[in-house]
Structure formats: structure tokens, C-alpha cells
Amino acid sequence: MTEVKTQPITSLEDVPKPRFRHLLGIEPLEAWEIWSFLHAAAFFKRYLQISPQSSIPNSLTGKSLVTLFYEPSTRTRTSFEMAARKLGMGVTHIAVAAASVVKGESLKDTVLTLYALGYDAFVIRHSHSGAPHFVARVLEERARQTNGKVPSVLNAGDGMHEHPTQALLDLLTMWEVFGRIEGLKVAFVGDILHSRVARSGMWALLKLGAEVRFVGPPTMVPEGFATFGVRICRTLPEAVRDADVVYLLRLQLERQQAGLFPSINEYHRLFGMDLRKLQELCPQALVMHPGPMNRGVEIASDLADSEKARILDQVTNGVAVRMAVLWLLLSE
Numbered sequence: 001m002t003e004v005k006t007q008p009i010t011s012l013e014d015v016p017k018p019r020f021r022h023l024l025g026i027e028p029l030e031a032w033e034i035w036s037f038l039h040a041a042a043f044f045k046r047y048l049q050i051s052p053q054s055s056i057p058n059s060l061t062g063k064s065l066v067t068l069f070y071e072p073s074t075r076t077r078t079s080f081e082m083a084a085r086k087l088g089m090g091v092t093h094i095a096v097a098a099a100s101v102v103k104g105e106s107l108k109d110t111v112l113t114l115y116a117l118g119y120d121a122f123v124i125r126h127s128h129s130g131a132p133h134f135v136a137r138v139l140e141e142r143a144r145q146t147n148g149k150v151p152s153v154l155n156a157g158d159g160m161h162e163h164p165t166q167a168l169l170d171l172l173t174m175w176e177v178f179g180r181i182e183g184l185k186v187a188f189v190g191d192i193l194h195s196r197v198a199r200s201g202m203w204a205l206l207k208l209g210a211e212v213r214f215v216g217p218p219t220m221v222p223e224g225f226a227t228f229g230v231r232i233c234r235t236l237p238e239a240v241r242d243a244d245v246v247y248l249l250r251l252q253l254e255r256q257q258a259g260l261f262p263s264i265n266e267y268h269r270l271f272g273m274d275l276r277k278l279q280e281l282c283p284q285a286l287v288m289h290p291g292p293m294n295r296g297v298e299i300a301s302d303l304a305d306s307e308k309a310r311i312l313d314q315v316t317n318g319v320a321v322r323m324a325v326l327w328l329l330l331s332e
Helices: 031-050 075-086 107-116 132-144 164-178 196-206 223-228 236-240 253-258 264-271 274-279 310-332
Strands: 065-069 090-095 121-126 152-158 187-188 211-215 246-247 286-288
Touching: 031 164, 031 196, 031 310, 065 075, 065 107, 065 264, 075 090, 075 121, 075 152, 075 164, 075 310, 090 187, 107 121, 107 310, 121 132, 121 310, 132 152, 132 310, 152 164, 152 310, 164 286, 164 310, 196 211, 196 223, 211 236, 236 274, 286 310
Parallel strands: 065 090, 065 121, 121 152, 187 211, 187 246, 246 286
Antiparallel strands: none
16 A cells, blocks of 8 residues: 655655556545646645746657647646646647537547657547547547557546546645644535535545535535435535534526526525635635636625635646656556
């Protein structure tokens, strides 16, 4: 069993490589693998702070990455692309709306075409849960047939399933603030049912010894999560009163059409957070959000723009985390 190290490292050589070639989710990872990603990310962040405009010398020079996003993204896609360039990789973005996909090309055929072009890493975002896992199987089978090398597949969000690099950048942000993950109390607030951010965050935090709480409209917080060790709360005060982190999830406004909550105003009254409410319920807590924010719905502008919010820190940490993921999966 690999030793779990929770103190910062001074050399990438001290970071053990994960068991998998792909990063498809947090659920299959062991605690030491999560810490490997966090240690490497902390190392890269320190490097970027010293030399913000430079790339890492010879890190992954000659390797290439393609981003294939079937859903819109600003933060995830651009930070993956910046991370790859910082490591010396070649980067290609496939604009799905302008690609052969609109002519009816299947995901499998698109991926096989890109494999034939020789990419070393595929970053996939898709509306269907399990799509990156399917891509990984397609690439592994093709590599066997051609006696070639299997590219790495990185899940940038698949349906309602997982968003692993979001969980890692969230953990890095918490680790920087508190100096630990074990024992933290983290309350996720909002649409748990449809949130891949909450699922990946749950797995990551529980594996590292934190307490996880879920709260939101009853139609959006499945009781089944309690079987994993999550504390299901009925009201916002119950969930956040002694929390270290209040994690406000983006309310997917399209869900209102399904009748899962009465109105946006009612949601904001019961589960939205502003600076006054934070100071009344949990003045000690920090606030996080995966973006994009619905200001005035799940989070008020006075809170989003306050020192209590670590939202821009999360964005900054996304580059370091994705550098860490690429380096650990692709370096020889």
C-alpha cells in the first residue's frame, strides 16, 4: 500500500504516479492518488508564482492534447489548454459545432479519427454520463489492434456523473486555506441531484477524511447519498452552522421547467446565500462556487465579491491542478 503523504513536497520525483492511465473520476482513486495530484499541483503552482509567463522546461514537449467539448465551457477548457501549453504540449481544440459531428459523425468515429492523428491526451466533456469511459475503451481497443500506445483520457465533466479535476482544484483551495482536509466540514448547497461537481467533491472529501453535508430542495437531494457517509440536511442553517466551507452549486435554471422547485425567488430565500446570511449563520465559513454563477440566485453579489469567497482562487488553482494531472499521466 502506498503511503499517504499530506505535507508539501519539494520535488516532483517524490510524487508517486497514479495506477491509471486515465482520469475518468474520483470514485476509483485511493487517498494516496488524490494526494499525488494535490502535491504535484502545489508544486506547479509555486513554479507559476515564481515564473508566471514561463513554461516548464522540457516537461511534456513533443506531446499533444486535444479538447473535445460537446458542452460549453470557459473555465475548464481554457485552463486545460493553458496547463498543456505551460508543460510544452501542442494543443488543439475541436469546435464541435463546426466539426463533422454536426454532419452526424458518431463520438466513436470522431475519437478514432483523432487517434489516427496521434494525440497523446484527450480531454472530453459530454452531456452523457459515461462518455469519457466509452472513449477510453474505444482508444484502448484501437491501440491493441494497431499495437500502438493508449492515449490518456481526461474527464472534463460527463452528464450528472463526475467532474474530477473540479474536485481536485477545490481540494487544493481548501488545503491552502486550512492546511488540511481531514476533519473539515463541507456543506454542498443546491441541486445535488444533477451536480457532477457535488459527486466528485463528495468522493474526494470522504476519501480524505472530511465530513460532507448535502442540503437543497428535497426534490434535488436524493436520500441515497447517505449510504456513502454523507449527512443529509433539511435546512440551510442545519447544514452550514458550524461548516468550514459552504459550497454553493450553480442552480441549473432549466430544471425549473421540470417543477423541481417552486420559483427562483423561493429558492433564493431558502437556499441562496448573501453576506448578511453568511455572517448570521456561519461567519467562520469560506464560500466556494464552481462557476458560472447565477448572481442573485444561489449567491448574491455582495458575497461573491467579498473576501469570504474563494471563487477566483478556485479558477487560479485549476491551471495548476490540470498541469499536475497531465504531468502525472503523461510523463515517462
